[in-house]
Amino acid sequence: MSLKLEHVTKKYRDFTAVQDLNFEIEKGEIFGLIGQNGAGKTTTFRMILDLQETTEGTITWEGKPINSVNRDILGYLPEERGIFPQMKVDEQLYFFGELRGMKRDELKKEVDFWINRFDLEEKRKDKAETLSKGNQQKVQLIASFIHKPKFLILDEPFSGLDPVNKDLLKNAILLLRDQGMTILFSSHQMENVEELCDHLCLLKRGVSLFSGSLLDLKKQYGKTKLTIRTEMPLEEANLPGVKEIKNIKGEYLLTLEDESFAKGIFDVVSNGAYIEKFSLDYLSLDEIFKDQVGGVHV
Incomplete structure (x- = not known):
């Protein structure tokens, strides 16, 4: 030490x-x-x-x-x-x-x-x-x-x-x-x-x-950030466990209640359209920081 x-x-x-x-x-x-x-x-x-x-x-x-x-x-x-x-x-x-x-x-x-x-x-x-x-x-x-x-x-x-x-x-x-x-x-x-x-x-x-x-800090939040690139209009889909969904330049950014919902979302999307990208990950440190301290840092 x-x-x-x-x-x-x-x-x-x-x-x-x-x-x-x-x-x-x-x-x-x-x-x-x-x-x-x-x-x-x-x-x-x-x-x-x-x-x-x-x-x-x-x-x-x-x-x-x-x-x-x-x-x-x-x-x-x-x-x-x-x-x-x-x-x-x-x-x-x-x-x-x-x-x-x-x-x-x-x-x-x-x-x-x-x-x-x-x-x-x-x-x-x-x-x-x-x-x-x-x-x-x-x-x-x-x-x-x-x-x-x-x-x-x-x-x-x-x-x-x-x-x-x-x-x-x-x-x-x-x-x-x-x-x-x-x-x-x-x-x-x-x-x-x-x-x-x-x-x-x-x-x-x-x-x-x-x-x-x-890594331990990120694990407290779990893998709740899901990125999907697909032709399916996800705003209209009935996706389980989604707290927030954004469409940024043709790529959907989803915030999940829990990572366990990812499989159900994959099943829904893959049943209706080709999936170009499906990526589940931890929140970034910047996202965690904003959540922890409240508001945008300067």
Whole structure:
């Protein structure tokens, strides 16, 4: 076990930002912390980083209190970005690496690798203020792990990135995990969490609604999402156990009361028309998130 939070609470006078939070992160795992704005994610990150004290509860890293471990094992990308505007790209990375105790000669290989990996080679001698927002974010991201921390926290790392750069970041996160790094991150884009995480914690107003494996969360809802592509007008069919039906660009999306109704629906549809597609699946994390927290997240 790398990181463990036990009964962690953070209060500010009469306001409770985090209430009795418990979760564990295994070594070399990518763990998602999700919730609406104000749910307590950043407060949790700051307590883990020992930037704020817990009101109650304990946070440990490999069995030791988090405030007793060497700070150099930690890496952090805050949601509020900030790099030195007048400093060149490669010098920024050397600077942040040296702050963490690394020598310039041992940093060179890492700096060169990540600059190339994030398509920044032509920008390496440019001042940060001249970069696009996306490239500035990539520089700060590299700076958060250039010193090879054992534990990395990424607060909304995908914010503002286009699809190509999102893929670059996802692949980088997977590479870091494969190298043994433990990663905790938050994102409002649930597809990123679903793609990268095996385990997660869902917060609402400082309270954990769920903590565990993504698959276990989905199993709580069962396979209630049915997609059908057929020429039969399903709006007119008498289909058992259907709570909602939508026709989106010729494809029917059905929400079932229970997955057991799927066979009966198949029998009805297959008896009257050719079925091009019939797919039963769990709800997406985005759909579960909206159901759990109530309303659309921002």
